[in-house]
Amino acid sequence: MKKRLVLLGAPGSGKGTQAELITRQFGIPVTSPGAILRREKDLGTPLGTETSEIIQRGGLVPDAAIVKLIEDWLRLHGAHGFVFDGFPRTVPQAESLAAILTRHRTPLDLAIWLEVSEETVRDRISGRLQCRSCGFVTSVAAGNFSERAVCPYCEGPLVRRNDDDLKVLQNRLKEYHAKTEPLAEFYQNISVLHRIDGNRDRESVFGDISRLIESK
Known part of the structure; x- marks a missing residue:
């Protein structure tokens, strides 16, 4: 299935969880x-070191660096959506993404916005765990990780992200409100925006996302 979509929302809105479910269900x-x-960062590149410091402060990495990385990824992996x-x-x-997709004649199908309250964000961030090896996202509440905090898929270590500190979260939310929320109007104007209530359990959210993908 060749679909091209972006998942948007506040930190802790469930983007990583839903992305994982989408790729497992639809490939x-x-x-x-x-x-x-x-x-x-794991490879020890200069870019990894520089951007790691920015992320730990709760800031956003410069657009030019992100766009270059995304374009490189699309060139290698984007043929199948x-x-x-x-x-x-x-x-x-x-x-920039729109310009890249226009050059490749591959328009965006969906921009899915996961809407969550700040209370939900704080609850999720405080218990979030991520696999250091494959990036799988889960939470302390989702399973018994007290004795052996390992990924159920690759057995990599499950760790707290440095940028999940609640003080850092305040900076991330400020950045989100100032710089990310205006994307709603951008994608509304090109008729690909779909808002989904992300406060619910992940299965309910994924059900709505699945129906959107299948309808396109």
Whole structure:
């Protein structure tokens, strides 16, 4: 299934979880700027070191760096569609993505916005765990990880992300309101925006997303 979609929403809205479910159900390749940058950090590249410091402060990585990484990923993996988890995060990023897709004559099918309350965000962030190896996202409440915090898919270690600190979260939310929320109007104007209540359990949210994908 060659679908091209972006998952948008606040930190902790469930983008990573839903992206994982989409790729498992529909076989659409998924990535995120965070996943790409964490790989750069693990490889010890200058870009990985520089951007890691920005992320730990709760800031946003410069658009030019993110767009370059995304374009490189599309060139290698985008032939069968894509799910972008948390990209674009700014209107300039969205404009750059639109230009890339226009050059390849592959228009965006869906921009799915997961709407959540700040209370939901704080609850989820405080208990979030992520696999250091494959990027799988879960929570302390989702399973018994007290004795052996390992990924159920690749057995990599499940860890708290540095940018999930609640103080850092305040900066991330400010960035989100200022720079990401304007994307709603951008995608509304090109008739691909669909809003979904992300406060519900992941199965209910995924049911709505699945119906959207299947209807396109």
